Amino acid sequence: MTGHIKIGAVPPRRHYIADGTQRAFAYPFPIFASEDLEVHLDAALQTGGFTVTGSGATSGGTVTFDAPPAEGVQVTLLRRLPYERVTDFLESGALPARSLNDEFDYLTACVQQLADDALLTLRYAATDLPASSLLPGRAARANRLLAFDGGGNPTVTPAVDADALSSYVAPGAGAVRRSIRDKLADVASVRDFGAVGDGIADDTLAIQAALTAATSVFVPPGIYRVTGTLPVGYGQTLHGSGAGSILRAGGEGFPVVLLPDSYAALHHLRIEQGSVGIKLTGRDGPCVQNAVHDVTVWDTQTGIVLDGGDSPDRPCYWNNFARVLVVRHLLHGVHLVRTGEGDTPNANKFHCVRVYSLAVPSTGSGFYVQHGRYNNAFVDCEANLSTTAHSCFRIGPDTDKNLLVNLYTESVGGVPNVYLEAGSKETSITNLFSASGGPAIWDQSGGEFTAYNAGYPAKNRFKKSQVTDLTVEAMRYETRFVDPAAGGLVLPDMTRSVHLVSAFNGAVEFRLPAPLDAEGRSLTVKKMDVSGNAVTVTDATGSGPDGRPFPLGSRYDFVTVVSNGAAWWITAAHAVPGNAGFFEGGSLFEPDLARSFYLVSAFGGPTEVRLPAPSSTLAVGRTVTIKKSDVGGHAVTVTQAGGGGPDGEAIVLVERGHAVTAMSNGAAWHILARNP
CATH class of the missing domain: 2.60.120 (Jelly Rolls)
Structure with a gap:
């Protein structure tokens, strides 16, 4: 050292990130000799390939590399001194100030070095409560991991099985070892693909990527904003943890979730907004055997749509819904429809599906089977709608053999409970609890339905039923009173068993239908007036019961007839005329x-x-x-x-x-x- 240096409050360490062109790097702290400076590239200590200048200078110096370090490499310049005395003072000898300064400078530099090293060690905070720093003995800590007990003191714990960290064996006989990566791939999370779930970020691409990559996709709790339809394809499962896993449409005009193929499952999710919450249609193949359960759908135009689509080769059949809630829909809760030339949705099963407008003024129906033939079944379902709704349950014109069992329908207004449109056929209604102020069954189908325990006015109605052994405690007959203004032709109402006919205004021809069209039917016709005009019973073949017109001439004359499909036959009569x-x-x-x-x-x-x-x-x-x-x-x-x-x-x-x-x-x- 040619002159006295001063050790200032400058840390003895400096880091740089090389750019691939820079060769010279400054160090702002003093060194006593060039060998006191360690040079590292990333973690590697360098022993050559550079020149150090500025040793002995208080302001530090420069390290110049023969070749620029590569771009991105970390350059570390570090002062490292051996812990030793560099000056020996003689007894009663001269004590120059410079010797003392040099010694104190060296000692100060060593102290800075210790302080810098201490910054890189684990240590207690100054405000921490006192705790032991004594490690357990060698024997106690052998082959074990360092840990901390309940008081924060050092202790040991069993060592981790490295093999166990890289593989998994399920409990139970016959389990095989699998890699952790393979085990975690059983179910993918949408968060694995970048979904955020904060209700603000657009998670559409992340969820679609997850559905593209995995068969089973999990939606953790959160609000996942989507701006496009999420297709759940053949054999896939999209599931969450319940009502806390929310898929929320960030826009209008698109279904939130689409099931375009077969054998998919959708469960334990909450779906919000969008034109349709869940849509099933045969886009990629037949839309069959899909399962939707434990799902809630909120604030959509229509909650659930089953669409027969435009191809009979891709029908919408045998799909299953259970424990599904549709809330605050604007149009329909559940809608079965055919938008093209495909088949109608058939044989779909709905169990415990509830549609609840929750005071939102919906304009459609809770359930609307607009198109649906052959055994769509609705069991233990409910529609609770606002007064603006068309009907709680609606069966459209292109329907046949739909089954309604244990329905609950309600509205505070006069909304029809079940509305049967003209063209609907063979709807079966069993156990209807009709709590709306409208008609229990508003029939426009012409009687093309059967009902049992189904509310006023058609509480118990069977059609085309064969009974082998029947015990009846009380028999009631549907009766019609006929009083034509000027007599003439009267055709019977075949939904009635007894016709009370007045011929007071003129003679009446009571014309039965052709026997073939009324096989097994029995009717009673009785004359009720006191006039001399006759009521003559004929049939559409031009004949009459027992092969001839049957006149009822006096008040209270009657005849009971039955058809065997070939002819009408008299089974009872009062004062049979012409009995000779x-x-x-x-x-x-x-x-x-x-x-x-x-x-x-x-x-x-x-x-x-x-x-x-x-x-x-x-x-x-x-x-x-x-x-x-x-x-x-x-x-x-x-x-x-x-x-x-x-x-x-x-x-x-x-x-x-x-x-x-x-x-x-x-x-x-x-x-x-x-x-x-």
Whole structure:
């Protein structure tokens, strides 16, 4: 050292990041000799390839490299002194000031070096409570990890199995070892792909990337703002942790989640806003066997849409919904529709699906099956709507065989509970609790539905049901009163069993439908007025019951008929008109006793009227009158099968008007009246 240097408050360390062109790097602290300076490139100590200038200068100096360090390399310049005395003072010798200054400078530099090293060590904060710094003994800490106990004092813990950190074995017999990377890949999180979930950042691309990369994608709790549709493809699962995992549309006019194919699952999520919360349609293939459960949909135009689309080869069938809530929709809660030339949504199952407008003025329906044929089933579902809604449950014109079981429908206004449009067919409604002020069932289908325990006015209705063994405690008949203004043709209402007809304003023809169109149906027609105008029962084939028009001439006359598909037959009647037979032109007449009065002509020759044996099924309890109707001289002789006749003898009727009336008691025919 040629002169005295001063050790100032300058840290003995300096870092640089090389740019690939700079060769000279300054050090602002003093060194006593060039060998006191350590030069590092990144972590490597350099022993050559550079020149040090400025040793012994208070202001420091420069390190100049023979070649510029590479771009991005960290350059570290560090003063390192050996801990030693550099001056020896002699006993009673001279004590020059410079010697003292040099010694103190060196010692001060060593102290700075210690302080700088201390900055790189773990240490207690000045404000920390006192704690032990004594390590456990060698034997205690061998093959173990340093840790801290509950008081913050050093302790040891078992060493980590490095192999366990890189692999995973599930508990249980037969489990195999897998890498941690492979284990974590079982379920991907949208956050693995950059989703933020703060409700502000656009997470659309991140979630779409996750769905592209993984089969099962998890949505952790958070609000994930999306500006485009999220497609959940074939066999994929998109799931969250419940109502805290929110997918929120950051715009209008698009479905938030789309299921365009088959075997996908969507569950434990909350979906908000957008034109549609969840849409199912066969875009990439048939849209079948998808499962949506434990999902809530809020503040959408329409909550859920099932669309038959534009291709019959990509139908929307056999999808399942369970424990789904649609809240504050503006149009429809659940909508089954066909927007193109595809098939209608069929055989989809909805269980415990609730649509709740929560005072939002929705204008559509809670459930709207606009297009849907063959066994779409809605079980334990609910629609609770505002007074502006069209209907709680609506069955559209292109529907067939939809099943509604255990429905709950409610509105504080007059909203129809179930609305059946014209064209809907064979809707089945069972156990409808209709709490809206509107009609329980507003039927525009013409009776194309069945209902059981389904609320006023059609609480219990079965159609085309076959019962093998039926016990009825109380039978009620649907009755219609008919009073045409001027008589004429009347067609029956086939949903009614009894027709009370007035002919007071003119004669009435009551025309039954063709027997084939009413197979198995039974109707009763009764005349109610006191006029002399008749009610004549005919049928659409031009005939009538039992093959002829049946007149009801007096008040309270009635007839009950049934169709077997080939003809209408009388099963009961009051004062059946024309219940007489006429026989002419034979020597033997054997009456079938279907009538109680027979006119017999013997004009062409003697005639025998042979009654059946009194014990025959046709005879027992029957009364019959035989009367000679011709003016000729031939006799009409009344006998019985097996010989004899009424009261044991053949009865001869020789004059016109002669008659005999007899009744069988099963043992014999007995005469009740005779002329002469």
